[in-house]
Amino acid sequence: MERSVLKHTGLLVFVAFMIYPLVWMVVSAFKPPEQILTEPGIIPSDLTFENFKDGWHALNRPFSVFFVNSLIVTLASIAGNLFSCSLTAYALARLQFRMRKVYFAITLASVMLPFHVLVIPQYIFFSQLGLVNTYWPLLIPKFLATDAFFVFLMVQFIRTLPRELDRAAWIDGAGPFLTFWYVVLPLMRPALVTTTIFTFIWTWNDFFVPLIYLTRTQAFTVPVALNSMVDSETQSGVGMLFAMSLLSLVPILIFFAVAQKYLIRGIATTGLK
Amino acid sequence: MTSRSKFYLNRQGRAAHVFLIPWQLGFLLITAVPLLASLYLAFTNYDILNPPEWTGLENFQRMIHDDQFWASVRVTLIYVLVSVPLQLAFALLLALILDRGLSGLAFYRSAFYLPSLLGSSVAIAILWREIFGDDGLINKGLALIGIHGESWLQNPRTALATLIVLNVWTFGSPMVIFLAGLRQIPDELYEAARVDGAGVWRQFTHVTVPLLTPIIFFNLILQTIGAFQTFTQAHIVSGGTGGPANSTLFYTLYVYQQGFVAFDMGYASALAWVLMVAIAVVTALHFLVSKYWVFYGDS
Numbered sequence: 001m002e003r004s005v006l007k008h009t010g011l012l013v014f015v016a017f018m019i020y021p022l023v024w025m026v027v028s029a030f031k032p033p034e035q036i037l038t039e040p041g042i043i044p045s046d047l048t049f050e051n052f053k054d055g056w057h058a059l060n061r062p063f064s065v066f067f068v069n070s071l072i073v074t075l076a077s078i079a080g081n082l083f084s085c086s087l088t089a090y091a092l093a094r095l096q097f098r099m100r101k102v103y104f105a106i107t108l109a110s111v112m113l114p115f116h117v118l119v120i121p122q123y124i125f126f127s128q129l130g131l132v133n134t135y136w137p138l139l140i141p142k143f144l145a146t147d148a149f150f151v152f153l154m155v156q157f158i159r160t161l162p163r164e165l166d167r168a169a170w171i172d173g174a175g176p177f178l179t180f181w182y183v184v185l186p187l188m189r190p191a192l193v194t195t196t197i198f199t200f201i202w203t204w205n206d207f208f209v210p211l212i213y214l215t216r217t218q219a220f221t222v223p224v225a226l227n228s229m230v231d232s233e234t235q236s237g238v239g240m241l242f243a244m245s246l247l248s249l250v251p252i253l254i255f256f257a258v259a260q261k262y263l264i265r266g267i268a269t270t271g272l273k
Numbered sequence: 274m275t276s277r278s279k280f281y282l283n284r285q286g287r288a289a290h291v292f293l294i295p296w297q298l299g300f301l302l303i304t305a306v307p308l309l310a311s312l313y314l315a316f317t318n319y320d321i322l323n324p325p326e327w328t329g330l331e332n333f334q335r336m337i338h339d340d341q342f343w344a345s346v347r348v349t350l351i352y353v354l355v356s357v358p359l360q361l362a363f364a365l366l367l368a369l370i371l372d373r374g375l376s377g378l379a380f381y382r383s384a385f386y387l388p389s390l391l392g393s394s395v396a397i398a399i400l401w402r403e404i405f406g407d408d409g410l411i412n413k414g415l416a417l418i419g420i421h422g423e424s425w426l427q428n429p430r431t432a433l434a435t436l437i438v439l440n441v442w443t444f445g446s447p448m449v450i451f452l453a454g455l456r457q458i459p460d461e462l463y464e465a466a467r468v469d470g471a472g473v474w475r476q477f478t479h480v481t482v483p484l485l486t487p488i489i490f491f492n493l494i495l496q497t498i499g500a501f502q503t504f505t506q507a508h509i510v511s512g513g514t515g516g517p518a519n520s521t522l523f524y525t526l527y528v529y530q531q532g533f534v535a536f537d538m539g540y541a542s543a544l545a546w547v548l549m550v551a552i553a554v555v556t557a558l559h560f561l562v563s564k565y566w567v568f569y570g571d572s
Binding site for chain 2: 004007011015018019021022024025028036037038039083084086088089090091095096097098100103106107110112113115116117118119120121122123124125127140141143144145148151175176177180201205207208211212222223226227230231236238241242245246248249250251256260263
């Protein structure tokens with residue numbers, strides 16, 4: 001009994017230590033700017049919404065523009081991954097064709113491929129098509145099943161489904177397309193949910209790709225907008241930075257609260273972050 | 274094979290090609306062609322405005338004499354070698370503490386996992402800047418106990434350490450994977466070990482550790498590949514410069530500077546290929562060495 005009390009005390013102290021930076025960020029966002037760096041405590045003496053008001057208009061477009069941009073990119077990326085990865089995974093997991101093993105091996109290997117080795121030709125390609133400062137360079141890859149992690153996740157999931165279900169549908173005269181749509185896809189729901197959650201988090205947080213392609217303020221996603229606030233940071237800007245940083249994490253925190261079960265299961269089975 | 278099943282196989286083959294249209298296009302246009310194109314560009318001088326000019330091995334010779342290149346290699350290697358083992362050690366330790374029959378597991382797991390979820394965001398990198406800034410949280414805390422803190426981010430000897438701390442802070446996701454792995458170890462094995470007179474320590478070294486080695490290996494590969502490609506945190510904390518004195522010039526940040534700031538895309542391609550080969554070699558080495566320490570139940 002005493003041992004477990006000791007264990008819990010130790011763990012709780014460690015949790016507090018781990019979470020303290022996040023709490024500090026939340027509290028600082030509501031502090032008057034001049035108090036943030038002078039008072040390290042987490043109990044503010046004055047509360048204010050000034051940081052949010054100022055931060056919202058810190059760049060030459062309001063943050064509502066960046067949030068809408070991020071939302072468009074994120075939702076379209078989710079649609080792209082669900083569409084392209086589920087089609088690919090079904091073919092790799094269930095259909096017999098000559099190149100199957102080769103394709104699956106390529107998919108696995110591409111998980112390890114660093115993005116930097118592809119990005120320069122991709123950039124040249126998209127810029128020659130005049131697509132810089134549009135969202136197409138961010139979205140087209142998602143519709144072409146290039147997030148190999150999710151293909152792999154779905155293949156593994158489909159393999160756990162009983163094959164008798166497919167066979168029954170085939171005997172009833174349904175071809176591969178109807179079988180996919182009416183039998184396999186509905187059963188894949190957990191894998192689709194996991195893909196949705198991780199695509200949301202990764203796309204929402206993604207910085208490198210939007211940084212390269214989005215150079216006009218109007219087109220910025222939230223992380224790129226935050227980056228350009230950092231560039232123009234002044235002492236009075238710290239509060240605004242905290243406020244906007246905090247807001248940028250709110251959608252992820254909401255997802256965390258709602259979909260925790262799927263998140264934990266998702267990483268436990270596939271090793272996604 | 275009957276003609277009927279042959280018909281189905283052909284039908285499946287045709288269907289597969291329809292299902293795989295997006296993947297095949299993606300493989301060709303987003304992966305294979307760019308991969309070969311960047312290999313070609315690695316041997317050219319290319320500034321995107323003028324056509325690429327073949328320069329042979331010049332880009333690679335330039336690396337040998339490029340101090341920034343070596344600085345970025347050094348920074349990245351230190352980061353990988355220090356932060357990945359530390360992060361996995363925390364992950365394993367906490368997973369072991371949380372594993373058997375502790376109440377409140379769900380709460381602790383969530384609390385420790387939260388930093389992993391947020392860690393790669395620009396927002397957290399900004400937070401780190403403020404935590405380790407001259408007047409940041411750390412120095413205010415140190416001042417309370419009478420210590421005058423460093424200027425962590427301005428000092429080339431400590432700037433990288435702040436990013437290592439950030440990576441260790443995100444130990445939650447490997448921890449969750451370890452927890453799942455620990456669950457897979459059958460209780461019978463512990464019982465058998467106990468019957469044979471093994472104490473807690475021997476159970477740990479003779480049951481837990483061997484059966485967990487595949488998971489340790491998996492986490493090691495995953496985190497190593499990820500650590501090699503760290504970009505966001507370094508970019509935000511150093512304002513894109515990799516400073517002070519190149520002490521946070523991560524390899525990918527240097528590739529970005531060469532490719533998208535200096536628009537020296539030939540050199541950047543050569544750098545990117547070196548990174549890819551390095552990751553491939555390190556991963557292959559991991560797999561080779563794994564034969565000697567990873568235990569798979571069936572062998």
